[in-house]
Amino acid sequence: MHITNIQRGQADAFWKLRLEALKNHPEAFGSSYEEQVHTPVSEVESRINEEPDNYILGAFTxxxxxVGMAGFRREQGMKVRHKGMVWGVYVSSKHRGQGIAKMLMQEILRRGKEIEGLRLIQLTVVTANTAAAALYKGLGFVSYGLEKEALMVQGQTYDEEMMSYFLG
Structure with missing residues (x-):
């Protein structure tokens, strides 16, 4: 498995995987398949950043x-630049159980330690996704809160656990 930044020229593959994630696991993401499916690939391409503090990692066979992805962005405001956010972690179902999500997250944490002034990395995870929560806790993330009914999918609500990883 090769972990590297997704480039703008790979927007088609990224968008296909992102839509798969939204369609197959609607409870795990704040975005919905229905709202995103008609987004032109040209727009997706323009959103792909290739900066050290705003990127999308891909796991490539x-x-x-x-077969896997995880996004990272650093907060931009003067008072919140010490924080970064992980978003959109997903591994295709046929490639799960191989440690791919762990590799993606380890790379985000490694890069986070190299970003000057970054002190913590945050994420949210749906509490029903116990495997992901266990992965994040195993990497050193700690819970700092619970948002009840954070998401509603087809009339069912889902709670999200908020977690932080302190860099130093």
């Missing part, structure tokens, strides 16, 4: 297939 030896054959070059994109």
């Amino acid at each position: 030896e054959a070059g297939e994109l």
Whole structure:
């Protein structure tokens, strides 16, 4: 498995995987498949950043297939620049159980330690996703809150646990 930044030229593969995530696991993401499916790839391409503090990691097989992803962005405001946010972590179902999400998260944490002034990395995880929560806790993330009924999907509500990883 090769972990590297998704480039603008890979927008098609990224968007296909992102839509798969939204469609197959609507309870796990704040965005919805229905709202995103008609987004033109050209717009998706323009959103892909290639900066050290705002990027999307991809997990690629030896054959070059994109099978996992995780986004990171640093907060921009003067008072919140010490924080970063992980978003959109997803591994395709046929590639789960191979440690791919862990590799993606370890790379985000490694890069976070190299960003000057960054002190913590935050994320949210739906409490029903116990495997993801266990992964994040195993990497050193700590819970700092619970948002009850954070998401509503087809009339069912989902709670989200808010977590932080302190860099130093």
